[in-house]
Amino acid sequence: MSLIPKSHPRAKSLLIREKLVLGFEQGLVAREGLLAHGRGEAFDYLLGEKTNKAAKQAIKAAAAQILLAKLPIISINGNIAALCPKEIINLAKISGAKVEVNLFYANEKRKKNIIKILKKNGANEILGINPNFSTTLSGLDSARRIVDKNGIFAADVVIVPLEDGDRTMALRKAGKIVITFDLNPLSRTSQTANITIIDNVIRAVELLSITCKKLSKNNKNTLEKIVKNFNNKKNLSDNIIEIRNNLTRRSRFA
Ligand code: ATP
Numbered sequence: 001m002s003l004i005p006k007s008h009p010r011a012k013s014l015l016i017r018e019k020l021v022l023g024f025e026q027g028l029v030a031r032e033g034l035l036a037h038g039r040g041e042a043f044d045y046l047l048g049e050k051t052n053k054a055a056k057q058a059i060k061a062a063a064a065q066i067l068l069a070k071l072p073i074i075s076i077n078g079n080i081a082a083l084c085p086k087e088i089i090n091l092a093k094i095s096g097a098k099v100e101v102n103l104f105y106a107n108e109k110r111k112k113n114i115i116k117i118l119k120k121n122g123a124n125e126i127l128g129i130n131p132n133f134s135t136t137l138s139g140l141d142s143a144r145r146i147v148d149k150n151g152i153f154a155a156d157v158v159i160v161p162l163e164d165g166d167r168t169m170a171l172r173k174a175g176k177i178v179i180t181f182d183l184n185p186l187s188r189t190s191q192t193a194n195i196t197i198i199d200n201v202i203r204a205v206e207l208l209s210i211t212c213k214k215l216s217k218n219n220k221n222t223l224e225k226i227v228k229n230f231n232n233k234k235n236l237s238d239n240i241i242e243i244r245n246n247l248t249r250r251s252r253f254a
C-alpha cells in the first residue's frame, strides 16, 4: 500500500519514484538506476511534467520508423522493467518489435528478475538471455558491449529507453537507427539518437503504442515521409526552448 496521499501536490511524481524504489527492493533496479531516475525527475520538473508538442512529434516519427523497420528491437533495462513492464510489452506486441534484456550494470541475478517480470507481463520471446547467442558491439568496454546476435546485433532499428551516451554512440557507429526516450534534451544519448522522445517513458510509451496502431494503416511512402520530415536537432531545440520558457514564466517576480 502506498503511503502517498492522492491529495499530495506531487503525488504522481512520488508514485513513479515509489515504483522505482520497489523495483530496487525487488532486485530489478541497480543503485545507479535510482540516481539516473533522479536526473530524469529534475528535467521532468523543468518540462512541466507533461507530454509536450515536440514530444508528440517525436513519438509520431518514432512510430513510423518502427513500422518501417525490418527488425526493430526494444532494449530493456532495470528501470524500464520497474516503471512500465506491461506497457513496453504491449508496445512490442503492437509494433512487431522484439525485446532484449540489456543491462548497463551486468548482473545475472538482476537479469533473471527482469526476465521474470517481463514474462509475468505477457512477454513471449525475450532475447539477450542465451549466452550461446551473445556477441559484442565494438567501441565499448567488455561487459557493456554484449548483445544478442539475433537481437540488437542484427537489428536495423533499436529502441533504447534511458540509455547511456557511450552505448548510443556505439549503436550509431554500428549503423543502427536509434530511438530513445530521455527527459534530458542535453544528454549525449538525446543528442546522438536519430529520434529522441523527450518525455517520461512512463507517459510516452503508451502514446507510442497508440500511434503505432494508428499509423499501421498507412503505406510505406507515407511512413517514409513522416520520418523524413522529422528533424531531431530541431526537436531537441524546441524542447530546450520549452524549458527556457517555463523558467522565464516561473522567474517572473510579483
Ligand atoms: P548520457 O550518458 O546520455 O550523456 P547521462 O550520463 O546524463 O546521459 P545516464 O545515467 O547515462 O545519464 O542516462 C539516464 C538518462 O535517462 C538521463 O538522461 C535521464 O534524464 C533519463 N531518464 C531517467 N528517468 C527517466 C524516465 N522515467 N523517462 C525518461 N528518461 C529518463
Ligand code: MG
Pocket (backbone or CB within 6 Å): 163, 164, 165, 166
Ligand atoms: Mg551516461
